[in-house]
Amino acid sequence: MGMNVYSNREEILERINAMTADDRDAEVVDYLMSFPEEELTDELKGLLARAYNNTGEYEKALPLLVETESYGRETANWNFRMGYSLYFLGDYEGSLKYFSQALEIEPDDEDTKWFIAQCNINMPFRQRVVDFWKWFSENSADIEEMLAGRNDGRGSLSDLMAEGMSIIGEDVYYNIGGDRELTFCVEGNTECYYLYPYLVDNMPLELKDRWTVHSCQHPSDISGFTFRMYDKDIPMTEILVRADYDAESSAFDLCYHHPALAELDEAKSINAFYVILQHAIGEGAVYNYVYDVRQSDSTDGMYPIGELSSGMKNMLENNGKEYHTEPELNWCTYRCEPKEDSEKLREEIICGNSRFMLLNRQYMEGDMQCYRDLALKGASAMFLMITIPDGWGIKEFMDMRYTIEDRIESMFGNSDTPGLLLGGAMGNKDIAYIDVLLFDGPGFLRHLNDPLVMDDLLRCGDGSVMDSSVYAKGFCQNDPMVELRKRDRMG
Numbered sequence: 001m002g003m004n005v006y007s008n009r010e011e012i013l014e015r016i017n018a019m020t021a022d023d024r025d026a027e028v029v030d031y032l033m034s035f036p037e038e039e040l041t042d043e044l045k046g047l048l049a050r051a052y053n054n055t056g057e058y059e060k061a062l063p064l065l066v067e068t069e070s071y072g073r074e075t076a077n078w079n080f081r082m083g084y085s086l087y088f089l090g091d092y093e094g095s096l097k098y099f100s101q102a103l104e105i106e107p108d109d110e111d112t113k114w115f116i117a118q119c120n121i122n123m124p125f126r127q128r129v130v131d132f133w134k135w136f137s138e139n140s141a142d143i144e145e146m147l148a149g150r151n152d153g154r155g156s157l158s159d160l161m162a163e164g165m166s167i168i169g170e171d172v173y174y175n176i177g178g179d180r181e182l183t184f185c186v187e188g189n190t191e192c193y194y195l196y197p198y199l200v201d202n203m204p205l206e207l208k209d210r211w212t213v214h215s216c217q218h219p220s221d222i223s224g225f226t227f228r229m230y231d232k233d234i235p236m237t238e239i240l241v242r243a244d245y246d247a248e249s250s251a252f253d254l255c256y257h258h259p260a261l262a263e264l265d266e267a268k269s270i271n272a273f274y275v276i277l278q279h280a281i282g283e284g285a286v287y288n289y290v291y292d293v294r295q296s297d298s299t300d301g302m303y304p305i306g307e308l309s310s311g312m313k314n315m316l317e318n319n320g321k322e323y324h325t326e327p328e329l330n331w332c333t334y335r336c337e338p339k340e341d342s343e344k345l346r347e348e349i350i351c352g353n354s355r356f357m358l359l360n361r362q363y364m365e366g367d368m369q370c371y372r373d374l375a376l377k378g379a380s381a382m383f384l385m386i387t388i389p390d391g392w393g394i395k396e397f398m399d400m401r402y403t404i405e406d407r408i409e410s411m412f413g414n415s416d417t418p419g420l421l422l423g424g425a426m427g428n429k430d431i432a433y434i435d436v437l438l439f440d441g442p443g444f445l446r447h448l449n450d451p452l453v454m455d456d457l458l459r460c461g462d463g464s465v466m467d468s469s470v471y472a473k474g475f476c477q478n479d480p481m482v483e484l485r486k487r488d489r490m491g
Contacts, residue, residue: 042071117375125378169377240302352425380441388430
């Protein structure tokens with residue numbers, strides 16, 4: 001070849017990187033394969049593996065990466081390439097391991113975060129729920145013995161429960177005790193309000209006869225409870241509150257006061273109060289009714305926090321509303337000022353409704369936190385886009401959107417395609433949006449890819465099939481758009 005790989009390293013790398021930048025990865029493969037085998041350094045083998053990955057030859061990339069593990073395992077690039085190969089070979093659990101290691105090395109890499117989300121989505125929440133309850137059934141006798149104080153060398157209850165909770169995902173909090181009572185705790189993780197009811201509803205019947213399981217923390221009797229956090233010991237009954245009710249939103253702004261909380265900085269004080277509040281009125285009521293909290297130096301109009309739940313209940317009922325301690329996931333109607341010239345999806349939306357507004361807002365802001373939090377537990381937040389057929393009016397198209405939403409909700413009643421309808425919207429570019437939360441995203445998309453299923457979804461009242469294109473996209477701006485049906489497919 002006439003080029004010494006060691007003396008001409010910079011020139012070789014420059015040539016490879018130029019070809020890669022121009023998407024000429026097949027040329028990179030040809031170029032590197034022309035080197036004598038003894039001149040292919042570990043660095044060049046890594047670049048050859050990258051080129052194979054980029055040309056879709058993942059089975060050729062993987063052995064090169066395994067061969068160069070000792071050279072690259074401490075680098076983000078090597079771990080990313082391993083994860084990438086395994087992901088497209090369908091080994092999502094193995095892929096997740098390497099992408100997670102890459103993220104530890106480079107914590108801000110958005111591509112790595114996206115692949116971690118996709119790995120988890122391909123290990124669906126639906127299957128995790130099945131696996132968790134299978135694990136719980138197999139270990140329930142040991143758990144009951146430990147709760148009764150009979151350990152007999154079984155190890156710690158917390159270690160055993162951590163094993164089970166890891167099946168569901170990261171950051172799964174719970175309380176267990178009493179007379180065989182298990183409570184999943186949201187602990188400020190908003191996605192759990194949308195996931196845990198499905199988890200609890202799918203508890204096997206044989207366990208329901210023995211165990212009481214809750215999807216969020218219920219109100220507690222806080223008399224005698226002391227809050228211990230941030231080096232503070234605060235009897236909960238000493239905390240004073242005032243609830244200001246907004247009739248239009250049926251929500252409360254809360255003011256609170258306690259000298260020890262006033263000594264903390266604002267973020268810690270508010271966090272501490274939320275922990276106390278969730279004990280006092282329950283996580284469901286906090287989610288349903290509390291809009292804002294703030295500390296106050298004044299105690300005017302305040303009363304003990306133990307009276308807050310009954311006070312909120314009375315205020316709501318006096319305004320013709322009901323008080324619920326389970327999360328309601330209420331619908332919210334919204335209007336937008338569409339951006340006429342924008343090419344970004346959803347920026348042309350005129351109006352819509354949603355039961356997960358935070359997810360909507362974050363998508364528009366380019367923030368994928370909610371999307372990622374759901375994905376880490378195997379759930380996929382997604383929207384469908386449906387184009388208006390030629391000759392249809394907006395009213396007819398909107399009515400059909402509602403019909404399709406009803407049909408999707410019926411699909412969610414099927415144990416193979418579970419999920420939640422999150423909302424819908426209309427844009428000024430003749431597109432209807434339907435927002436969904438899927439507990440088995442890959443399974444749902446496979447279901448919709450069946451032409452007969454899609455025909456039934458788009459079937460009009462006269463029996464004809466609506467001539468529309470249908471696409472799916474995750475609530476993450478860099479998610480690819482998936483075509484599910486092309487216009488004129490029916491000929």
